[in-house]
Amino acid sequence: MGKYRSNLPQLAGKFFLTDGGMGTTLIFHKGIDLPHFCAFHLLNDKAGLETLHEYFRSYAAIARDCGLGLILDSGPTWRASADWGNKLGYSHEALEKANRKAIDMLSEIREEFENENTWVVISGCMGPRGDGYEPGRMMTSQEAQRYHAEQIETFSSTIADQVTAMTMTYAEEAIGIIRAAQAADLPAIISFTVEIDGRLPTGQTIGDAINTVDDATAGGAAYYMINCAHPTHFINALSNKASWTARIKGVRLNASTLSHAELNEAEDLDDGDPVELGALVSNIHNTFPHINVVGGCCGTDTRHIREFAAHIKDLPA
Numbered sequence: 548m549g550k551y552r553s554n555l556p557q558l559a560g561k562f563f564l565t566d567g568g569m570g571t572t573l574i575f576h577k578g579i580d581l582p583h584f585c586a587f588h589l590l591n592d593k594a595g596l597e598t599l600h601e602y603f604r605s606y607a608a609i610a611r612d613c614g615l616g617l618i619l620d621s622g623p624t625w626r627a628s629a630d631w632g633n634k635l636g637y638s639h640e641a642l643e644k645a646n647r648k649a650i651d652m653l654s655e656i657r658e659e660f661e662n663e664n665t666w667v668v669i670s671g672c673m674g675p676r677g678d679g680y681e682p683g684r685m686m687t688s689q690e691a692q693r694y695h696a697e698q699i700e701t702f703s704s705t706i707a708d709q710v711t712a713m714t715m716t717y718a719e720e721a722i723g724i725i726r727a728a729q730a731a732d733l734p735a736i737i738s739f740t741v742e743i744d745g746r747l748p749t750g751q752t753i754g755d756a757i758n759t760v761d762d763a764t765a766g767g768a769a770y771y772m773i774n775c776a777h778p779t780h781f782i783n784a785l786s787n788k789a790s791w792t793a794r795i796k797g798v799r800l801n802a803s804t805l806s807h808a809e810l811n812e813a814e815d816l817d818d819g820d821p822v823e824l825g826a827l828v829s830n831i832h833n834t835f836p837h838i839n840v841v842g843g844c845c846g847t848d849t850r851h852i853r854e855f856a857a858h859i860k861d862l863p864a
Contacts, residue, residue, distance in 0.1 A: 691723025
């Protein structure tokens with residue numbers, strides 16, 4: 548049973564950091580090959596585990612040094628589900644083992660870094676059945692529930708406090724994930740991908756997506772996030788401060804202002820300006836003070852997260 552599963556501390560308003568762009572660090576900084584952009588195979592060998600330990604410890608140190616909370620998302624498991632596992636030749640048992648091993652690794656890091664000022668929440672990270680930039684073949688909510696239930700049930704049987712579905716591209720898949728998490732008695736966070744116009748890849752507005760998911764699940768998500776987007780891509784979409792904006796408590800930001808299509812074609816890393824991005828984090832909080840979970844996505848690393856921490860650690864929660 549998760550330590551914080553029945554009382555997620557980030558819901559109380561304290562600032563929490565996440566890690567940055569795991570793919571950015573592994574591919575561009577470490578030169579590691581990620582077939583199909585899957586990182587869960589790194590959990591299988593000593594060198595891979597040591598790399599992941601080093602990665603997560605670097606972010607845990609920032610949170611501890613700044614007295615901020617930390618969400619440890621099991622990033623390697625983002626694609627540790629059946630379809631992606633099949634591409635790498637993983638059996639049902641091997642996938643389950645990988646998901647469990649990722650949570651065990653984060654548990655060790657929590658034991659090392661958690662203190663009275665830095666609460667560490669362990670989150671089972673999962674991703675879409677398809678691509679994180681475009682929905683492809685869209686499932687019904689019932690299909691999505693059946694597909695994602697296996698990974699969620701595995702997380703539920705560990706010490707994970709919650710599950711976070713990253714880079715969600717359409718509402719029906721999010722609905723299915725929440726229903727599977729409800730059946731497993733595990734808090735679920737939904738993080739939507741948005742394009743440079745602030746809309747989901749389907750063209751649906753973020754507000755419509757949140758309202759659709761909430762209506763179908765009786766407000767089942769613990770909260771929502773936006774990830775894989777630069778602040779300039781979505782801040783205008785939130786500017787009307789409609790009631791649904793209060794459901795967004797977190798952002799995981801891209802360093803680059805490029806579109807997803809442009810990022811897909813880019814051969815070189817665009818890591819933006821960490822200082823400028825840190826200032827934008829302050830602006831987000833000043834406009835939406837309920838957003839208290841902040842981290843990175845494509846193009847970001849510890850430099851960006853340090854800037855985020857420096858800008859928010861002295862702000863009122």
